[in-house]
Amino acid sequence: MTVTDVGFRHRRADREALSGVSFTVQKGSCFGLLGPNGAGKSTLFSLLTGILPLQAGEITVGGLSLRHDLKAVRDIGALAPQDLAFYPDLTARENLSFFAGACRLSKAGWREQSAAAIETCRLQDLLDRRAETFxxxxxxxxxxxxxxxxxxxxxxxxxxxxxxxxxxRQTIIAAIAALKAQGVTVIYTSHYMEEVEALCDHLAVIDRGRVLAFGAMEAVLARHARETLEVRLLSRLTDKGRALLSGSGAIWTDDLNLILPASAEEGPAEAFALLTRAGARVGQAAWGVARLEKAYLDILEPGAAA
Structure with a gap:
């Protein structure tokens, strides 16, 4: 998939929802699309799936142009929207049957695909219950x-x-990982950063309709999220011990909680050695947590994740 210089303005809007958006998605990868509410993610999803018409720029999916091959693009893709898209008064089985018909699947195709979908999403025990009871x-x-x-x-x-x-959540995450392993290209948006970090190979961060960062997951983390050790002490340090840690770049959230920078090469060992020299009694420590969240905050507001 290639998105090139895409722009879009909703009717009567005072600014563009998207402006100059460009990125590429590798076939068979999981691509994270991140941004705060109102960033333009929903508009971009609507463009990628052909719900909204392109106004500016170009999008190609599997070598097909969204402008010229819209039906073919829709045929190879599917959207699971945030707003639930099924009939609550129908059973799961009836919903699957109805939407299989909407996809114009043959009887054999319907049986094969519904069985696979039921297995992937673990719906075997729910098929004859109305969806509204779920x-x-x-x-x-x-x-x-x-x-x-x-x-x-x-x-x-x-x-x-x-x-x-x-x-x-674990069922859905496992299903996404399995689909990716089968070669399905996944475009994924979520506010749960730990899920995005675990699943996605590449990502883009957008805000106010513009791409602020794009690249491989590890490259984005290396640039925007330095390694840190988050520490909770059992007791307050002496003034000398606190000064030693502060002089080494420690960020204090209160008298017992701090964040220590650490090099990716040395890992937490260097930070623990520093804590020992400062006479610290460590009650709890966490290494490498929330890396994508830190990177995301730094991208949106440089310095906010420090």
Whole structure:
């Protein structure tokens, strides 16, 4: 997929929703699309899936132009939207049957694809229950299963795990990882940074309709999220010990909690040695946590993640 200099302005809007947006997505990868609410992610998803018409720029998917091959682009893709897209008064089985018909699947194709979607999203025990009785996580799993019915080569996931229980979240994350392993290209947007970091190979961060950062996950982390050791002390340090840590770049959140910088080469060992020299009694320490969240904040507001 290639997005080149895409711009879009909604009717009566006082500014563009997207301006000069460009990035590439490698076939068979999981691509994270990040940004705060109102950044333009939903508009971009609507353009990528052909819901909105292109106004400026070009988008190609699998070598197909969105301007000239819209039907073909839609045929190879599927969207699992943030707003649940199924009929609550129908059972899971009835919903799958209805949407298989909407995809114009043959009877054999319907059986094969629905079986695969049911297995992937673990819906076996829910098929004959009305969707309105489902938990939030079960609804998200049905939402994803419907998107898988046409065996998409490109899958667009808009906040697929928002507001659900841990078990359903793990089911969906495992399903995404399995689809990626099968060669499906996944475009993924989420506010759960740990999920994006675990699943995505590349990412783009957009805000106010512009791309602020784009690249491989590790490259973005290396540039924007320095390694740190987050420490909770059992007791306050002496003035001398505190001065030693502060002089080495420690950031204090209060008298017992601090963040120590550490080199990627040495890892936490260097930071622990410094704590020992300062006479610190460590109660809890966390290494390498929330790296993408730190990078994301630094991209949006340089220095905010320090």
């Amino acid at each position: 938990s939030g996580g079960e609804k998200r799993r049905l939402n994803l299963a419907i998107a898988l019915l046409n065996a998409p080569r490109v899958l667009y996931l808009d906040e697929p795990t928002v507001g659900i229980d841990a078990r359903s």
